[in-house]
Structure formats: structure tokens, C-alpha cells
Amino acid sequence: MSNLFEVKELRKSFGANLVLDNVSIEFPAQSATVIIGASGSGKSTLMRCMNLLEELNDGQILLDSQDISAYGIDLDSVRGKIGSVFQAFNLFPHLSVVQNITLAPRLVHGKSKDEADLLARTLLTRFGLAEKADEYPNLLSGGQQQRVAIIRAVATNPMLLLLDEVTSALDPVLIAEVLTLISELKNEGMTMVIATHEMGFAKKIADNIVFLHKGRVHESGTPEKIFNAPQTQELKEFLGALHQAGRL
């Protein structure tokens, strides 16, 4: 199977502080890759590099074999192919739910208003949010806001979906509804990269898990391999700490 997306020998530093050191990861089409690691391990920076919100210091990012980190590439058109969802939802507070979802399809992908509206309402209905279509974001619960943010990201029909700690700001009940939505997208064949602290979810959804520690990939493999047969000392310690905290 060919790789839809690939990160090659990526380095990223903020001043003298090297945050990502020689990170290489392959993302096959229709796979779910989960990135785990302690806070400060570089997960979020990696996610931000992958949707080109951060500039790289070295290495390459390939989308469908095209080097999207090359100098002079059209950033807007590349970002239009990668859907991103953030921890803090970042819905547009001055726009209704439908308007939030239709903004990019209309402006970036040239869809008519009717076409985009129909698409948005179809997606909202499918994911159980039809009655919220014309509400404003501040009237929605955190879980509903995050689901709208995910729908907004997939409404542009991206080749790849990046989910950066999308459940970290939510309580367990709301986490469950967001995770259900993500699982459904995975079943539809969406290629996704997920940074998360939800290990139960990681086990269930991941085809491949990548363990990041101090900016380096220490181990990667299937969930069974990572959770049941950790090789490196760092991963053993990380899993041990999760166990102690009752998160595993």
C-alpha cells in the first residue's frame, strides 16, 4: 500500500531548543495513526508542522508524493487538502453552525451557497446535530462544538484529517460522543492522524501508534506491540505513569 502522507527526517527548533529531532513517520491511505507521548514531547508541534502552521527547520513533508514543505508552494491550496481540528475547537463565534461549516467549501472550493448548505445539513443530520444547524457556537456544549469543528474540517473533503488533542477540554460523556464521530469517519475510510491522551481510544482505533519522547520517535507499531510489548525504557516509564494515574 502506498503512503498517502509521509514525514521525512523532520526537524523543528524554536531558537536553540530542538523540539522535533529527525522525526520520520509514514501514513498509509485510510489508516489511523495515533501519536502518544507526555506533554512537551512535541506532539502538538508535529501536528502544527503537518498542516504547515509552523515552518520546518529541516526535512520534508509529502502529501500524495508531492513535497508540500518545498519553498514557494501554494500554502492555501495545500491546507485546503488537509483538515485540522484543534483542542480549543476554534469555531467562529459570529457565524452559525451551518455558516461555520460552509465557509471553506464556498470560499476555497467554489461551491454555491445552496450546494454547501445542503452538504452541511446532510453532515449535521448524519452525526446527530441537525437541530443545532442554525444555532451559534456559544449555545452548544463543548462536545457539540468539537463535533461541529470536526464536521467543518471534513466538509472540505480533505485527503487527510489531523486531530490535535480534540478531547482534552471535555468531560468523559462529551469525550465519548466526539470519539464515536471519529470512529465513524475512520470506518468511512478517512485517513487520520490523532494526537491524544485517550489510551483506550488509541488502542481501539489505531492501525499504528507512534510514541514520541523529547522530540524523537522512540517506538512505533500496532497497539498490541506498543501496549503489551514495549521495547524502550522511555515507553515503559510512560505506560507505567499512565497506569499509576489510572489512565490505562
Add this chain to the structure above:
Amino acid sequence: MTYQPSSLQLQREAAKRRASRRSTLIALASTFAAGLLVTIVVTGAQGYEKVKESFFNWHYAKLALPSVFHGLLLNLRVLIIAEFFVLLIGLLIAIARTTTSPVLYPVRLIATIYTDLFRGLPLLLVLLLVGLGIPGLRINWIPNSAVVLGTVALVLTYSAYVAEVIRAGIEGVNPTQRQAARALGLSQGQTLEHVVLPQAFRNVTPPLLNDFVSLQKDSGLISVLGAVDAIRAAGIQTAQSFNFTPYLVAGALFVLLTIPLTRFTDWLTRRQDAKQRAQGQW
């Protein structure tokens, strides 16, 4: 289930009512005392009769009202045209100042110099320089009417203030909003138009209205160039009768003009505060 207040709650509410009745009485008494004091001081002053005669003369007030009111219509016209250009130019300068591209450095520089200059110069000075200086150039196609040049001077000064208000609004929009828009593939321009500016204007509507109120009364300053607005009309009346009441008539009209807008601004500010509190509680 219906709500039945307990006797404890009833006692509490009765005590509250007693306290608020007492506050009202105290407020009434102190207002009356203050009013009495002012009346005694003013009417007791040596020149009171003379001031009353030359500033509060009903006869001259009625006489001056039509021409002062006619002048006020000019103030209103100036106000509306000036406000349109102030918002337009202020917006352009604010956008210019918040750009980051190196190509646009000169634009940023000019915008910065402009706001520094016109926020620093007294409005009266700008009025005199534009109103008297530009006609002196004797360029044919530039109109030298006092009204037009006065409006230009108002626009020059107020655009600088309004640009700073709008810029504060733009910078007050959370950077994550811009990021979310860019991550969806929106261009810089689309992000500004559809995500940043709508939120920026919502945040700065009260201070913008405040500047609008201020422009409303400063439109009276064009009278120094000879435009026959409300103040100038009052001045002409005063010159004929040697009675200052027409100025008071003009003042009263300006206050009447600004009150609805200031009340509207207050109401809008309160409503926005309440809304933000509601948002903070989810």
C-alpha cells in the same frame, strides 16, 4: 411545584425593601439640598441679573432658533459625509497597520506616520491649515468652500483616531481564529474579511460610536472657516443683538442631537458586557 418563600425569606425581602426605601429618601434629600445650594450661590452672585439678561433671554432665543436650526442641518450633512469617509479611511489605515508582509513595509510606515501626526495635531490647527492653506495654493480643481475643506479637516483627524480603534479591534481577535481559518484553506484576505473583521467590529462598536458622538459636536468647529453652521448662525445673531442667548440655543441643539446616540452607545455597551459574561459561564 409552586414556589413558597419561607418566613425567613419573607423577612429578608421586607428588610431589603425597607433599606431601598431609605436609600431613595436619602437620595431625594441630598439632591434637593445640592439644588438649593447652587440656586443660592448663582442667584446671589453680583452679576446674576446681567448674565440672566444676556444669556437666558427668551425673546432672543425664539428669534435665533430658525437660523440656528438651519445651521444645524449643515452640521448634520457634514457629519454624515465625514463619518462615511472616516470609517472607510480608518478601516484602510487599520488594515495597513496590521499587515506583516515585507512588501507592504512602506504602506505600514505611511499609515503609522499618518496616525501619529493627526492624533497629535490639535483639530483646530488642522482646520486652519487645511481651510486657509489649501485655497492659498490656487489649484483650480480643488474647491475652496469652507464646508468642503472643513469636512476634509475633520476626516483627516478623525480617521486617525478611528483607525486606532479598529486596529485595537483587529488585534483583539484571538490569533487562534486566524489560524483556524488558514487551516481551512482561506487566504489572508478571505480570513480578514470573513473571520477577523466581523469580530473586530463587534468588539469596538461602543468606542466607535463614542468617536461618532465626538465628531458630531466637533462638526461645529468648521464655523471658524466661515461655514454658516449652527455656531456661526448663532454668532451672526449675537453680533446683531449683542445678546449671547443664540449660543446657548446652539449648545442646546447640539446636546439634543448627541443624547440619543450616547444613550444608544451606553445601551449597546451594557448589552455586550452581559453577553460576554453569559459566554464566560458555559
